[in-house]
Amino acid sequence: MNALAFILAATLAAATPFLLASLGELVAERSGVLNLGVEGMMVLGAVLAFVTVYHGGGHLLAFAAAGLGAGLLALVFALAVLGFQANQVTCGLAIGILGQGLSALFGKSYESLTVTGLPKLAVPRLSELPVVGGLFNQDAVVWLSLAATLAIGLTLSRSKLGLVLRATGENPKAAHVIGIPVVAVRLCAVGFGGVMAGFAGAYAAVVYTPLSADGMIAGRGWIAVALVVCGTWPTGRILLGACLFGALSLAGLAAQAEGVGLPSQLLASLPYLVTILVLGLISADRRRMKLKGVASLGEPLER
Amino acid sequence: MLLKTGPLLLIAQGPAIGYRAKVFNIGAEGQFVLGAIFASSIPVWFPIAQGPWIWPALLLLGALGGALWAAITAFWRVRFNASEILVSLMLSFVAIQILNYLLLGLWKDPYGFNFPQSVMFQTDAILPILIPGTRVNVSLLVALALSGAAFLFMQRSFLGYKLQVGGLAPRAASYAGFSEGRAIWLSLLIGGLAAGLAGAAEVAGPVGQLQRSISTGYGYTAIIVAYLGGLHPLGILAASFVMAAISIGGDNAMVSANLPLAIVRVFQGSFLLFYLCAVTFARYRFEWPRPAPGARA
Numbered sequence: 001m002n003a004l005a006f007i008l009a010a011t012l013a014a015a016t017p018f019l020l021a022s023l024g025e026l027v028a029e030r031s032g033v034l035n036l037g038v039e040g041m042m043v044l045g046a047v048l049a050f051v052t053v054y055h056g057g058g059h060l061l062a063f064a065a066a067g068l069g070a071g072l073l074a075l076v077f078a079l080a081v082l083g084f085q086a087n088q089v090t091c092g093l094a095i096g097i098l099g100q101g102l103s104a105l106f107g108k109s110y111e112s113l114t115v116t117g118l119p120k121l122a123v124p125r126l127s128e129l130p131v132v133g134g135l136f137n138q139d140a141v142v143w144l145s146l147a148a149t150l151a152i153g154l155t156l157s158r159s160k161l162g163l164v165l166r167a168t169g170e171n172p173k174a175a176h177v178i179g180i181p182v183v184a185v186r187l188c189a190v191g192f193g194g195v196m197a198g199f200a201g202a203y204a205a206v207v208y209t210p211l212s213a214d215g216m217i218a219g220r221g222w223i224a225v226a227l228v229v230c231g232t233w234p235t236g237r238i239l240l241g242a243c244l245f246g247a248l249s250l251a252g253l254a255a256q257a258e259g260v261g262l263p264s265q266l267l268a269s270l271p272y273l274v275t276i277l278v279l280g281l282i283s284a285d286r287r288r289m290k291l292k293g294v295a296s297l298g299e300p301l302e303r
Numbered sequence: 304m305l306l307k308t309g310p311l312l313l314i315a316q317g318p319a320i321g322y323r324a325k326v327f328n329i330g331a332e333g334q335f336v337l338g339a340i341f342a343s344s345i346p347v348w349f350p351i352a353q354g355p356w357i358w359p360a361l362l363l364l365g366a367l368g369g370a371l372w373a374a375i376t377a378f379w380r381v382r383f384n385a386s387e388i389l390v391s392l393m394l395s396f397v398a399i400q401i402l403n404y405l406l407l408g409l410w411k412d413p414y415g416f417n418f419p420q421s422v423m424f425q426t427d428a429i430l431p432i433l434i435p436g437t438r439v440n441v442s443l444l445v446a447l448a449l450s451g452a453a454f455l456f457m458q459r460s461f462l463g464y465k466l467q468v469g470g471l472a473p474r475a476a477s478y479a480g481f482s483e484g485r486a487i488w489l490s491l492l493i494g495g496l497a498a499g500l501a502g503a504a505e506v507a508g509p510v511g512q513l514q515r516s517i518s519t520g521y522g523y524t525a526i527i528v529a530y531l532g533g534l535h536p537l538g539i540l541a542a543s544f545v546m547a548a549i550s551i552g553g554d555n556a557m558v559s560a561n562l563p564l565a566i567v568r569v570f571q572g573s574f575l576l577f578y579l580c581a582v583t584f585a586r587y588r589f590e591w592p593r594p595a596p597g598a599r600a
Contacts, residue, residue, distance in 0.1 A: 085583055104568065229386060279379070281383070
């Protein structure tokens with residue numbers, strides 16, 4: 001398989017952890033809550049999913065466990081920032097540290113073990129095309145994530161639920177005045193974000209690279225947070241961004257396989273460098289950031 | 304315990320100044336690593352150099368390295384409006400890759416049995432020991448001096464006051480003509496400087512060489528220390544003692560009760576979370592009688 005076909009075939013799978021986590025974060029941020037604990041929730045989800053699969057629980061149960069664990073962590077976060085109105089940035093960091101610690105605690109004895117991934121589901125005919133065929137040969141989670149992207153995009157832009165969510169994020173006081181239960185909406189949004197981050201971690205740990213290792217998430221949660229900013233909040237761009245980062249992490253592998261004379265550390269830091277670059281490019285347009293951004297992001301509701 | 308307090312104190316004082324100005328530099332880890340790398344350049348390139356100037360030069364280089372690394376974030380924030388939270392964190396991941404690159408290639412000790420570590424530093428590059436019989440070195444003095452300086456800067460100087468206004472009321476700061484860009488530069492440079500200094504003190508102190516494990520999460524613990532200390536230089540002094548005690552307690556617990564080291568992280572994370580929630584109670588008791596709009600920081 002040549003490099004192009006390889007990248008085309010594997011990009012969607014590599015993009016899925018980014019995509020899932022970003023979608024969750026998108027919903028949370030749309031409601032006005034900046035959740036910087038995504039990385040911690042992803043790591044926790046990854047470890048829980050791995051442990052479940054390793055003990056024969058199957059992939060479905062693994063995703064359930066990951067979603068539940070990360071969702072609970074998100075509720076702790078919500079309790080702090082919504083209940084106690086604590087600073088969202090620092091609470092996010094605290095949750096991140098807590099999640100990393102918890103997962104190291106659970107995952108210590110599973111270091112370097114492996115499990116089996118998921119089978120690929122091919123689209124008939126399309127998957128037999130030359131070069132692009134691999135694009136249509138993906139596992140179930142990838143297909144579901146794409147469906148979720150569409151569903152979340154439509155919900156946010158076309159449904160009443162989406163309108164309520166966005167109103168909560170743009171102007172919580174006005175939303176409160178017209179009778180929207182702001183705190184409850186935000187609670188649900190944060191919980192949803194946590195569950196999605198758990199799924200993202202689970203995908204990375206038991207489907208994409210079914211191997212347990214310390215640092216198996218390696219900053220992907222942070223890149224997911226960055227993606228939401230880079231995408232300046234619409235869903236389609238987040239999918240695009242996730243694919244870019246998926247392809248980027250693969251480009252490193254492909255370049256190594258082809259024997260390109262670059263140090264592996266440079267390739268490993270490529271996703272981070274590109275994140276920095278893209279953040280700079282996108283954020284430089286201050287007007288656009290203000291227009292597209294979420295107005296009350298990071299601020300509690302004052303009554 | 305004093306051994307652990309030194310680096311924590313150093314690395315927490317810097318970013319805390321930034322947090323006060325609402326500049327969230329969470330990349331202290333990367334700045335620490337860069338400080339360690341810069342400091343190591345003297346022993347690696349001039350392994351036979353001698354003289355009493357070497358260890359101060361090492362510390363200076365470390366501070367420079369950390370500040371340079373933080374400067375990238377500052378530039379990106381000021382010039383391109385990019386979130387300093389994300390950029391500084393991404394740069395931490397890059398810093399660790401640079402460290403790996405150097406230790407697996409150029410800077411590997413040729414007689415080190417292929418371990419990814421640099422040469423052992425010469426005696427003149429090692430920080431002088433402060434209390435005979437222990438490993439406590441002058442970096443503790445540096446850290447204490449820096450804390451004093453931070454106190455004077457934040458509580459007594461006009462520049463520090465400007466930073467605080469920028470953090471508490473950004474609009475008031477801009478009406479008063481305090482430059483936001485300058486506040487960001489200053490916050491990040493000070494943070495990088497302190498973190499780089501801590502990195503240099505670590506390689507030239509108890510470790511004595513550049514290793515892969517040079518960063519044991521000091522940069523992240525520093526965030527916790529900074530907040531537990533209430534972002535006040537003197538509070539941070541107390542908080543870094545407490546945190547050093549916790550991590551040493553964690554080491555002991557690991558040895559005696561067979562608990563994994565991760566429990567320290569869990570503890571630190573919950574500690575910070577509880578603290579942040581508790582702050583709300585303190586704040587509300589103060590603000591309850593006069594709920595003026597926009598009174599909250």
